[in-house]
Amino acid sequence: MRGTRLRAAWLILMGIGALMLAVAGCAVAPQPAPTATPAPTSTPTPLPQPIDLVVVYTSDTVGETEPCG
């Protein structure tokens, strides 16, 4: 009788141990290596090109259409 109890306790202990090992095993199971994601490359905004700009302008012509000077 005593031996039976001892065996049952032993079996329970072994079961708990196996369960703990399984859990621990899961925790340390090898994970797939992370895919190497290239770091985002910062593409600098290209500077605008210098420009030779010509502005032709008039003003204050108040609706004049006629010849001048």
Add this chain to the structure above:
Amino acid sequence: MGGLARRATFIKAARAENANLLLLDGGNTFWSRVSVTVQSQGKVIVEAMNLMGYDAVALGETDLQLGEDILRQRIADAQFAVLSANVIVQSTGELFADPYVLLEVGGRTVGIIGVTGSESLLPASLGPEPPLDRLVSLQGDKPQPAPAPSPLSGPSSPTPVQVADQPRPAAGHIVGSLAIIDPAVALAAYVKELQAQTNVIIVLSNLGWESNVRLTEMVPGVDLIISAGAGKVVTDPWQAPQTGTLVCQAGVYPQANPGQLVANIKMHIDSAGLVTEYTGGLVVLGPQFADDAGVRRLLLSYLPQ
């Protein structure tokens, strides 16, 4: 015929020589006492400017005399931008016209802002003293130095002015259903808005030469001000020492037809948007410029048969 038709000839030649060209007008353009312009309520001018390929025009204070409804028709007729950052519809408080336009020229984006008003809208006590040595009066066809500078009450040394600190009227001038509000405050707001989109900013302002010179330090960040409003002829562009803003004005010679002059400025603008070199000058549209056939035909179509 001649003023507009000669101007068209000059502009065609300028376009042939310069790939990166903007054609602009500082304002006071549509309203008139000239009969053909009066009868067409400014439409003949808009159609001629369409033919010449204008890019942008500022609304002038005199243009507002056409009235809100007619001006809306003229703006709809125009194939160019008609701009004002400081004319509002009194009943709604909304801007009457677009405050600015963005144009692509030679691979660069250029922001152009319109400012409407007169000298009285910008007190002479603000900003730097205007350079008077560039003003001329007409004795014959050639620009000559002005005999005497006009009196000014501005400070003798340029002093940066914080626009927001100045007391300003809500509306400087009321013309019919439209009102002109503070030009410097409006300009400062739109320069800031444009700076997020471009580093080349041109202002078309008819506040007059003295006020536009003062604007250069009240509102930094502008490359060029095309000045209009006072009619004075300015021979060479002027560059503000502190901000680098260029100011130029074609103006009108006394006793001469207002359409007599056209002016130009050539600027080298670097990658950062700074003007590093410039040259400019005035051209008198004399008889050496033949009439452009297309504009002449347009003008003739408006004359009584």
